[in-house]
Every structure is written in C-alpha cells, then in structure tokens.
Amino acid sequence: MLKNIEFRYGKGSYAIEVPDKTNTLSIKEPDFQISREKFADKFSLHLPENISDCRAVSIVVADKTRLCDYKTYLPWVLDILFQKGIQKSWIQIFIAYGTHAKQDDEECLKAYGRIYQEYRFIHHDCNDKTLFRYLGKTDHGTMVHVRKDILESDLIITFGALSHHYFAGYGGGRKLLFPGLGYKPDIYHNHGLFLDKSLEKLSPGCWPGNFENNPLAEDLKQIDDVIKNQRLSIHGILNSKGRVTRLIAGNTYNDFLNACKCLDPFYKANINKQYELVIASCGGFPKDINFIQGHKAINNAAMFVKDKGSLIVLAECIDGIGSDAFMEYFNYHDFSMAFDILKKDYKGNGGTALSMMAKTGRIKIFLKTSLDDKICHKIGVTKIKKTRIQNLVKKFQNDMVCIENASLLIR
Numbered sequence: 001m002l003k004n005i006e007f008r009y010g011k012g013s014y015a016i017e018v019p020d021k022t023n024t025l026s027i028k029e030p031d032f033q034i035s036r037e038k039f040a041d042k043f044s045l046h047l048p049e050n051i052s053d054c055r056a057v058s059i060v061v062a063d064k065t066r067l068c069d070y071k072t073y074l075p076w077v078l079d080i081l082f083q084k085g086i087q088k089s090w091i092q093i094f095i096a097y098g099t100h101a102k103q104d105d106e107e108c109l110k111a112y113g114r115i116y117q118e119y120r121f122i123h124h125d126c127n128d129k130t131l132f133r134y135l136g137k138t139d140h141g142t143m144v145h146v147r148k149d150i151l152e153s154d155l156i157i158t159f160g161a162l163s164h165h166y167f168a169g170y171g172g173g174r175k176l177l178f179p180g181l182g183y184k185p186d187i188y189h190n191h192g193l194f195l196d197k198s199l200e201k202l203s204p205g206c207w208p209g210n211f212e213n214n215p216l217a218e219d220l221k222q223i224d225d226v227i228k229n230q231r232l233s234i235h236g237i238l239n240s241k242g243r244v245t246r247l248i249a250g251n252t253y254n255d256f257l258n259a260c261k262c263l264d265p266f267y268k269a270n271i272n273k274q275y276e277l278v279i280a281s282c283g284g285f286p287k288d289i290n291f292i293q294g295h296k297a298i299n300n301a302a303m304f305v306k307d308k309g310s311l312i313v314l315a316e317c318i319d320g321i322g323s324d325a326f327m328e329y330f331n332y333h334d335f336s337m338a339f340d341i342l343k344k345d346y347k348g349n350g351g352t353a354l355s356m357m358a359k360t361g362r363i364k365i366f367l368k369t370s371l372d373d374k375i376c377h378k379i380g381v382t383k384i385k386k387t388r389i390q391n392l393v394k395k396f397q398n399d400m401v402c403i404e405n406a407s408l409l410i411r
Helices: 038-044 070-083 105-112 182-193 216-225 253-267 291-302 323-332 335-344 351-362 371-376 386-395
Strands: 002-009 012-019 023-025 059-060 091-096 120-123 130-137 143-147 155-161 161-166 168-172 230-240 244-250 273-279 303-314 364-368 400-403
Touching: 002 273, 012 273, 012 386, 012 400, 038 070, 038 230, 038 400, 070 091, 070 105, 070 216, 091 291, 120 182, 143 155, 143 182, 143 216, 155 400, 161 253, 168 216, 182 216, 182 351, 216 253, 230 400, 244 253, 273 291, 273 386, 291 303, 291 351, 303 386, 323 335, 323 351, 335 351, 351 364, 364 386
Parallel strands: 023 400, 059 091, 059 155, 091 120, 155 230, 273 303, 273 400, 303 364
Antiparallel strands: 002 012, 130 143, 161 168, 230 244
C-alpha cells in the first residue's frame, strides 16, 4: 500500500507517493511557555545590582535573517529597564549584521516595529576599522577587534534566537557580539576554521549541535571571554514558523550552554541509523528561497544518508543561488583546488561551497527545484522530476526515510 506525503515546496506543496511503512522524521514543536510577568521576574533577576547607574546600555539584536519577534518582545525589555531607572537616552540598539547587507528603513520597521522609530539604532559596518579596538588574538589565531562603543557600555544585553548552526554548532547567543558586531577580516578568519588545513578537509568537529572538538566554537568562546563588560543575554527558542515559544535569560556562557540544551529536544533526532534514500523538504518558503538557505536542509538531511546513498531535496530556490561568491568556487572543478584557494584567503560562502562538494563526493544528491539544469550540474547535483523520484522510491522502499522540515532537524 502507498500513501501520499505532501512536502512543503516554495509557497505550495509537492506530493510524493511512498510505502505506508515509510518512516517520517519530524521536529517536536515546542509549546508556548511565555508570559510577560514571568519574563519580567526572570529578566530582572539577572540585571546587575547597580542597574540604575548604567548610563550606557547597549542592546544587540539580530538582522532580518534571524528575527526573534522583536516587535513584541523588545518593548517588554525596554519597559523593565525604565522601571529600574534607565532613561531612554542611555539606550542604544545595535543591529548585528555580521557581513550581511544593511537593511533599509522599511525592512527595519518590519523587523523591530515602532521601537525602530523611537530609539537610536546603530547599523553595524564590519568594514569600518575605525569602529574597533584591538584586544588580542585567540589560540586559533583570530585577531579580536571589538567595537569601541560596545566596550564603553555599562551593560550589554544580547537578544536573539538560538538555532543549530551547520559549522559553529549553535547560532545565536555569543554570535550576536561576534560575528554579529565583528570586524570582517576577523569574521573570515574564524569561519576559516571550518577548514582543517593539516588534514586538507573540513574540520570533523564542525557540525550542527556540536561543541566538542569544534575549533570554530572554541574560537567563539575565547572571543566571548575577551569582552568583560556586564552582560545579560536573552535566548529565544522558536517554533518551526519562527514564533518565539520561550525566552531564557542569563548572564554567563554556561547559561548559553544550558539554553542550547533546551533547544536540542525539539530539533535533534538523536538516531544513529542511516538510509539508502532520504527524501527531504527544506520546509518551504522562506527556507528554500535560494540555494544558500536551502543548503542548511541539504547539510542536515545528508547526515541521515549512507555512503554512496541518495538524497532527494525539495528546494524551489525561486531567488536562485543567493550568492555569487558561492558559485565561483565551482570554477575550480574539485574540492582540493577550492580548498587550496580558501585556506589562503577565506571568503563568505566559501565554506558552504566546500561543504557541498564534500557531500556530493560522498552521496548522490537530487534536487526538485526551479534552478537551471546547468547550475545544478555545476554544483554537482541532478535536477529530478516526479517519474525518477518514484523510481528511486520503488528501488529503495525498504531502506528509506522522509524528513518534512530538514532545515531544522539535525541528526
């Protein structure tokens, strides 16, 4: 007997027939555990005793690519600060772009609501070296430049969503200050730790949900330790639709680690089994708006595929690849040539290109996508139609699994 599974694809869906016995791996949607009163109590507990003397309060938020329902919850934070004696003129809000492009006013209003019009927002520029003060170098060789205005803050509040990150282990938390407010050369050096130069391959400890022997995560921890200001962090746990279900406050790196442990049960499959065939959806728009976004799902789903097995990913990519820099590394024809270029001069999305090459060298990857056939061929994947999908299902029906939201589910 067969059953239809409707996978999300772009703003619609795509049906695939699979045997009734086929297992589907899914995230566990977090339930809502937020009340304004409880948040105020927990947040206030973590404020410094001298809060009313903090005349320079810096709040750091993410950009539009990593929102945490700021329109709803930033006013909560600001109201508590007012109650504690903080004046509006003492507050500045930084948008942690990292190397991302600056948002226009319309995008900022959509992301942060009325607060954007009422407070001083600072748009971070990772290219402006005059903004930074040099504070030393990490054990992994990353130069640490920190914004002068951040170092002059009496209190720093970071506020963002936690997520699994495909090479840093986890996104959010300490990543708001760096790379969010980092200097571009430092950011690229840190990201370049994804490359194990001694082994001439991607660092084996760099995978989602992992801190152990992860050089990039270790580096982020050392950078975080350099910033000695009074700190408070708000970590958001989102559901699959991007709605905040929990807000966890803390002052220390251990509080961040504990918040990560709260995230895992919802988005970690915790199974060791691998399959000959995996069929995965990115989760639809905007998770498959372009290939760079869709790669998160490809990376996660590939971990469930046996060596030389097959992965079918539904990724519409209506906006194309999403990065010119990503495509240029496929002009070098193979992993080793691209690796040699990047180990000398790491640039944005270079690691993503290497990661893709490593996967296509291990497994066969098929895409149901709007991308051009030539582009698919260049990046090492095969564009696939319904008939071939069903043939692969028939061939591997006894050793296959489906993943409905692969951009969020990790192994």
